[in-house]
Amino acid sequence: MLAAVGQICSTANVTHNANLCTSLIRRAAAQGVKLLYLPEAADFIADPEEVPRLSEPLESGEFVTKLREQAKKSGIWVGVTVHEKAKEDANKCYNTNVLIGDNGDIVQTYRKLHLLDVAQSGANGGIMQESKTTIAGKELPDPVSTPVGKVGMLTCYDLRFPEAALSLRRRGADIIAYPSAFTMKTGPPHWEALLRARAIENQAYVLAPAQIGEHSPSRQTYGHAMIIDPWGQICAQAADRPPKFPPDEKDVDAGLFVTADIDLDWVQEIRQEMPLWEQRRGEVYNIA
Numbered sequence: 001m002l003a004a005v006g007q008i009c010s011t012a013n014v015t016h017n018a019n020l021c022t023s024l025i026r027r028a029a030a031q032g033v034k035l036l037y038l039p040e041a042a043d044f045i046a047d048p049e050e051v052p053r054l055s056e057p058l059e060s061g062e063f064v065t066k067l068r069e070q071a072k073k074s075g076i077w078v079g080v081t082v083h084e085k086a087k088e089d090a091n092k093c094y095n096t097n098v099l100i101g102d103n104g105d106i107v108q109t110y111r112k113l114h115l116l117d118v119a120q121s122g123a124n125g126g127i128m129q130e131s132k133t134t135i136a137g138k139e140l141p142d143p144v145s146t147p148v149g150k151v152g153m154l155t156c157y158d159l160r161f162p163e164a165a166l167s168l169r170r171r172g173a174d175i176i177a178y179p180s181a182f183t184m185k186t187g188p189p190h191w192e193a194l195l196r197a198r199a200i201e202n203q204a205y206v207l208a209p210a211q212i213g214e215h216s217p218s219r220q221t222y223g224h225a226m227i228i229d230p231w232g233q234i235c236a237q238a239a240d241r242p243p244k245f246p247p248d249e250k251d252v253d254a255g256l257f258v259t260a261d262i263d264l265d266w267v268q269e270i271r272q273e274m275p276l277w278e279q280r281r282g283e284v285y286n287i288a
């Protein structure tokens with residue numbers, strides 16, 4: 001069964017970003033993909049002051065509604081992380097990973113647990129304070145059965161907290177999805193290493209859709225959307241080809257996607273041959 005990850009450059013134009021994503025859904029479905037995962041902040045990337053105005057409720061927002069309609073029309077599952085307007089505070093959002101079924105229904109949502117609050121020195125550094133605009137989630141929902149296997153849902157910076165993935169793996173995940181928008185400082189040294197480590201230690205596929213390129217004059221992301229197999233190897237990687245800035249808003253086909261065949265028998269074989277879960281000494285280190 002084919003899964004795919006997308007790589008786009010979202011801007012502050014929600015309508016254009018939705019068009020980029022529906023184009024990817026259409027094109028992936030035409031290639032026989034059963035689950036397409038799209039990046040974090042696929043709905044928009046904008047200055048923090050713009051987040052309250054641009055965030056939408058999941059049930060009625062333009063962006064998620066368009067993706068649900070296209071998922072249904074194309075008959076494939078779609079995952080994506082968006083800014084979900086918080087009902088309890090109009091100025092804040094949740095950073096929510098949404099899994100949409102091939103009938104267009106929202107099957108599961110996960111609100112990002114770990115927010116990116118960092119003050120980094122040097123070129124490509126700077127202060128990022130996601131908690132200014134975003135409320136952290138409080139739950140880690142169970143993995144979801146899809147046509148490609150059981151999918152555990154996390155997002156971006158969560159990648160640095162292996163316990164979250166281990167918890168999903170313990171609850172049956174075959175695949176872990178990390179829709180992301182990695183920074184230019186941390187992308188080159190950390191992105192691939194973290195993704196491969198999560199795949200190896202969980203003996204699971206890792207789906208890593210990514211934002212790429214210049215989103216605004218002050219915001220750039222690393223790209224390198226990829227799929228890692230349960231043996232820890234990269235089995236698909238999008239071209240390192242950021243669109244020109246500013247992106248051409250007439251070009252709705254500017255997004256890229258790459259596919260990989262998900263082999264659940266191989267997942268089982270790897271887990272049987274190296275039975276990490278039976279060998280865990282949880283009683284000693286008392287985590288996950």
Ligand SMILES: O=C(O)CNC(=O)[C@H](CS)NC(=O)CCC(=O)C(=O)O
Nearest residue numbers: 041045116130156157181182183186
């Ligand atoms: O809300 C938005 O605008 C988009 N969201 C993001 O870009 C988020 C939070 S600012 N980015 C990350 O978590 C990158 C993590 C990262 O780069 C690392 O772990 O090194």
